[in-house]
Amino acid sequence: MMKKIFVLLLGVSVSASSFSQDVKKDSAVMKQISNHILTNYQCYNDLRYLCKHIGHRISGSPQAEQAVAWGKETLDKIGCDRVFLQEVMVPHWVRGEEEASVIVKGKKSGIHIASLGNAVGTGEQGITAKLLRINNIDELKRMSPDDVKGKIVFFNFRFDQTNINTFESYGPCVYYRWGAPSEASKMGAIGVVIRSVSSAYDNKPHTGTLTYNKEYPSIPAVAISNLDADQLEQTMNAKKEVSMYIRTTCQMLADVKSHNVVAEIKGTENPDEIIVFGGHLDSWDIGEGAHDDGAGVVQAIEVLRVFKELGIRPKRTLRAVLFMNEENGLRGGKKYAELAEENHEKHILAIESDAGGATPYGFSMEMDKDKRDAIKSWASLFMPYNVWSFDREGGGADIGPLKRKFGTPIMELMPDSQRYFDMHHSDNDIFENIQRRELSLGAITMSQMVYLVSMHGL
Amino acid sequence: MMKKIFVLLLGVSVSASSFSQDVKKDSAVMKQISNHILTNYQCYNDLRYLCKHIGHRISGSPQAEQAVAWGKETLDKIGCDRVFLQEVMVPHWVRGEEEASVIVKGKKSGIHIASLGNAVGTGEQGITAKLLRINNIDELKRMSPDDVKGKIVFFNFRFDQTNINTFESYGPCVYYRWGAPSEASKMGAIGVVIRSVSSAYDNKPHTGTLTYNKEYPSIPAVAISNLDADQLEQTMNAKKEVSMYIRTTCQMLADVKSHNVVAEIKGTENPDEIIVFGGHLDSWDIGEGAHDDGAGVVQAIEVLRVFKELGIRPKRTLRAVLFMNEENGLRGGKKYAELAEENHEKHILAIESDAGGATPYGFSMEMDKDKRDAIKSWASLFMPYNVWSFDREGGGADIGPLKRKFGTPIMELMPDSQRYFDMHHSDNDIFENIQRRELSLGAITMSQMVYLVSMHGL
Numbered sequence: 001m002m003k004k005i006f007v008l009l010l011g012v013s014v015s016a017s018s019f020s021q022d023v024k025k026d027s028a029v030m031k032q033i034s035n036h037i038l039t040n041y042q043c044y045n046d047l048r049y050l051c052k053h054i055g056h057r058i059s060g061s062p063q064a065e066q067a068v069a070w071g072k073e074t075l076d077k078i079g080c081d082r083v084f085l086q087e088v089m090v091p092h093w094v095r096g097e098e099e100a101s102v103i104v105k106g107k108k109s110g111i112h113i114a115s116l117g118n119a120v121g122t123g124e125q126g127i128t129a130k131l132l133r134i135n136n137i138d139e140l141k142r143m144s145p146d147d148v149k150g151k152i153v154f155f156n157f158r159f160d161q162t163n164i165n166t167f168e169s170y171g172p173c174v175y176y177r178w179g180a181p182s183e184a185s186k187m188g189a190i191g192v193v194i195r196s197v198s199s200a201y202d203n204k205p206h207t208g209t210l211t212y213n214k215e216y217p218s219i220p221a222v223a224i225s226n227l228d229a230d231q232l233e234q235t236m237n238a239k240k241e242v243s244m245y246i247r248t249t250c251q252m253l254a255d256v257k258s259h260n261v262v263a264e265i266k267g268t269e270n271p272d273e274i275i276v277f278g279g280h281l282d283s284w285d286i287g288e289g290a291h292d293d294g295a296g297v298v299q300a301i302e303v304l305r306v307f308k309e310l311g312i313r314p315k316r317t318l319r320a321v322l323f324m325n326e327e328n329g330l331r332g333g334k335k336y337a338e339l340a341e342e343n344h345e346k347h348i349l350a351i352e353s354d355a356g357g358a359t360p361y362g363f364s365m366e367m368d369k370d371k372r373d374a375i376k377s378w379a380s381l382f383m384p385y386n387v388w389s390f391d392r393e394g395g396g397a398d399i400g401p402l403k404r405k406f407g408t409p410i411m412e413l414m415p416d417s418q419r420y421f422d423m424h425h426s427d428n429d430i431f432e433n434i435q436r437r438e439l440s441l442g443a444i445t446m447s448q449m450v451y452l453v454s455m456h457g458l
Numbered sequence: 459m460m461k462k463i464f465v466l467l468l469g470v471s472v473s474a475s476s477f478s479q480d481v482k483k484d485s486a487v488m489k490q491i492s493n494h495i496l497t498n499y500q501c502y503n504d505l506r507y508l509c510k511h512i513g514h515r516i517s518g519s520p521q522a523e524q525a526v527a528w529g530k531e532t533l534d535k536i537g538c539d540r541v542f543l544q545e546v547m548v549p550h551w552v553r554g555e556e557e558a559s560v561i562v563k564g565k566k567s568g569i570h571i572a573s574l575g576n577a578v579g580t581g582e583q584g585i586t587a588k589l590l591r592i593n594n595i596d597e598l599k600r601m602s603p604d605d606v607k608g609k610i611v612f613f614n615f616r617f618d619q620t621n622i623n624t625f626e627s628y629g630p631c632v633y634y635r636w637g638a639p640s641e642a643s644k645m646g647a648i649g650v651v652i653r654s655v656s657s658a659y660d661n662k663p664h665t666g667t668l669t670y671n672k673e674y675p676s677i678p679a680v681a682i683s684n685l686d687a688d689q690l691e692q693t694m695n696a697k698k699e700v701s702m703y704i705r706t707t708c709q710m711l712a713d714v715k716s717h718n719v720v721a722e723i724k725g726t727e728n729p730d731e732i733i734v735f736g737g738h739l740d741s742w743d744i745g746e747g748a749h750d751d752g753a754g755v756v757q758a759i760e761v762l763r764v765f766k767e768l769g770i771r772p773k774r775t776l777r778a779v780l781f782m783n784e785e786n787g788l789r790g791g792k793k794y795a796e797l798a799e800e801n802h803e804k805h806i807l808a809i810e811s812d813a814g815g816a817t818p819y820g821f822s823m824e825m826d827k828d829k830r831d832a833i834k835s836w837a838s839l840f841m842p843y844n845v846w847s848f849d850r851e852g853g854g855a856d857i858g859p860l861k862r863k864f865g866t867p868i869m870e871l872m873p874d875s876q877r878y879f880d881m882h883h884s885d886n887d888i889f890e891n892i893q894r895r896e897l898s899l900g901a902i903t904m905s906q907m908v909y910l911v912s913m914h915g916l
Contacts, residue, residue, distance in 0.1 A: 361819075
């Protein structure tokens with residue numbers, strides 16, 4: 001006989017009979033929401049339109065403006081109490097042309113690159129320099145500036161495949177994209193190449209934003225795919241001297257006027273208590289922004305739609321926000337919080353969906369323990385949907401400003417993360433890599449959580 | 459404030475200190491298993507070979523025999539204590555040619571069909587008859603044989619999209635594939651067309667086995683895709699008379715000699731207690747049998763490999779079985795149980811992986827409560843891997859005969875089921891639709907469960 005080591009108790013009922021009635025009703029409405037979304041797939045059709053008719057939509061681009069118009073029109077059709085735009089100035093970075101090659105003993109071999117977002121270009125002539133491989137930031141910091149000066153630094157930091165939740169691997173790895181380029185510049189480097197921040201082993205480079213430390217010169221920075229990085233690593237192991245040629249014409253243009261799209265259903269009993277939920281409308285300028293974050297956008301729209309189509313009247317006000325410029329500025333999220341302050345609005349909860357369109361299994365949260373416990377008291381209601389995880393820390397980027405300004409409780413939908421970083425910020429983030437039922441389950445889980453908070457408060 | 463309705467208690471420790479040591483060790487080995495598999499992906503590479511170099515492999519086909527040879531060779535390389543083949547005679551059904559068209563007012567439109575497995579053909583001339591739409595079996599049973607006689611019955615039963623676990627939708631729907639054709643024959647029908655047993659809305663028909671009731675004539679039976687079924691439904695709504703022409707040359711040939719592939723690592727303390735785990739080596743003759751059941755095959759192989767590569771010495775004997783002929787006969791599963799009886803073997807647990815290669819979240823089980831409780835006492839050890847569900851009923855087809863013959867406790871790995879029936883038994887079940895990390899997590903969960911039982915017994 002095996003030893004009994006731990007016990008696991010699930011769904012121990014401590015309900016009084018008046019609560020039982022509530023539970024029965026809540027459970028029935030949650031099932032109604034699920035059946036409705038699983039049989040009409042409107043969010044999937046919305047996503048097809050966003051990805052296939054508009055496509056990728058970086059802030060400041062004509063496609064971003066088409067997405068704003070589409071978002072407003074789609075929300076208008078639902079019959080919300082109010083749909084409006086919030087003006088926000090956004091950065092306008094353009095990729096331009098890009099080409100690169102690895103040079104060994106005078107022989108050039110082309111390599112596929114993607115400039116990091118917000119990066120400067122190399123100028124029309126491009127740059128050519130010796131490549132210096134750096135496996136982690138400490139290695140760079142221990143070097144003498146003489147050894148770095150004039151070189152292109154290749155940050156060869158790998159995505160840790162051993163984490164079950166791949167977001168835990170993203171954290172350490174993404175530093176080499178957003179922060180490390182300026183560290184290389186500080187040491188005298190003239191350019192940076194990074195191993196893509198991705199779990200994929202394929203030939204697609206993954207872009208994403210960098211932030212220059214203005215104390216040092218802004219230098220060009222590009223990503224290469226994991227397979228190309230492996231190859232480059234092998235080449236550098238075998239050869240004494242490897243150089244690289246990089247030409248990028250990316251540049252930051254003047255700010256452009258854009259918008260958050262906001263839609264509301266007024267609460268019947270506590271209309272001043274707002275539950276906000278959303279995703280971001282902008283995407284990177286490669287792929288189609290299907291998982292990042294078309295999924296979150298169409299799920300937020302679906303929450304309002306299911307309330308309207310099922311005739312559910314929320315006691316508190318529901319507000320969907322399609323945020324602009326999450327990727328390379330967060331201007332939409334900041335603007336939303338500023339306007340909330342100006343308008344003296346009271347947000348009781350903010351939920352973001354910005355972790356992809358796969359099957360959800362829980363919510364991460366940043367809030368006081370009593371509020372987290374209140375949400376966890378509903379856990380058994382989510383069990384029939386295989387949604388069980390309510391213990392992780394985490395909110396969302398766009399709703400962070402609400403948390404920082406007002407202490408608003410925030411949470412983020414957690415979909416299974418196995419595939420997300422295979423596609424994230426790359427040519428692979430396309431509609432075909434979204435599955436109908438998985439996307440819909442995300443919309444269902446969001447709608448159910450919004451329903452419970454709209455009825456019982458937080 | 460919200461009402462506290464249920465409480466959820468996870469991982470309440472009731473451990474004594476000697477148990478704590480065990481838990482720490484078990485937990486460490488489970489993490490070692492996880493890290494090893496997540497960083498080498500050998501099961502993913504095995505699956506690539508099986509799908510891309512061998513391909514689909516229906517029982518009796520040359521590819522099935524190649525798969526047997528590949529399975530044995532792959533297991534031989536691992537350095538198990540024993541690798542052997544179990545001879546088994548299997549059915550040999552061949553698809554041949556197939557064509558069909560829908561006929562409205564003399565106008566023929568081609569439609570893509572897939573014969574159901576084990577079905578008879580139409581003869582070279584094909585059959586042409588009026589189409590009778592039947593939405594569910596009761597509708598058929600209420601009809602007069604005069605209304606059915608000489609017709610082709612179109613079973614238009616839909617896959618229920620509202621279940622979160624899609625296997626719950628498969629059950630009711632699959633009857634129209636395996637049992638309903640003979641009911642139509644009983645009423646005088648000369649052929650059957652079914653709506654594919656699938657969650658997908660695309661143009662791929664899904665095959666799968668049927669079983670003729672020998673009291674009635676065996677009639678041809680084919681599947682059409684869900685999109686084509688929708689179209690056919692609309693045509694039949696609009697037109698009084700719709701006919702169909704079907705020509706299939708499928709046939710059942712004489713039985714062929716084939717094999718189960720078996721590999722073993724002997725237990726150090728209780729070698730007579732066998733833990734068996736496996737998937738099935740045969741597949742349907744369309745697609746590549748990637749999810750069904752290449753995934754299960756390579757996961758079973760991986761369990762033995764990880765024990766060998768990490769030098770884990772199990773106290774009880776581990777046995778991987780790559781079963782032959784799950785799809786259209788179950789001869790391998792039956793033969794395995796017969797030989798176990800002849801050899802007086804004692805199986806303490808049988809685990810099957812035959813529900814696809816997606817992210818796992820638990821095991822279904824068929825066993826006595828005390829054994830289920832013993833397994834559930836390990837639940838907290840699986841939580842870091844997002845594996846939490848141990849309450850569902852269910853085993854696997856290939857290990858069913860062990861259960862029926864000896865009462866062996868059986869269980870099946872439960873992967874997320876959202877995508878499975880989009881691909882199952884169709885052209886879409888190919889290697890490209892398997893994700894490396896997801897497949898590996900299945901191998902990890904299986905290995906961890908096998909590890910715990912091998913050390914603590916059941």
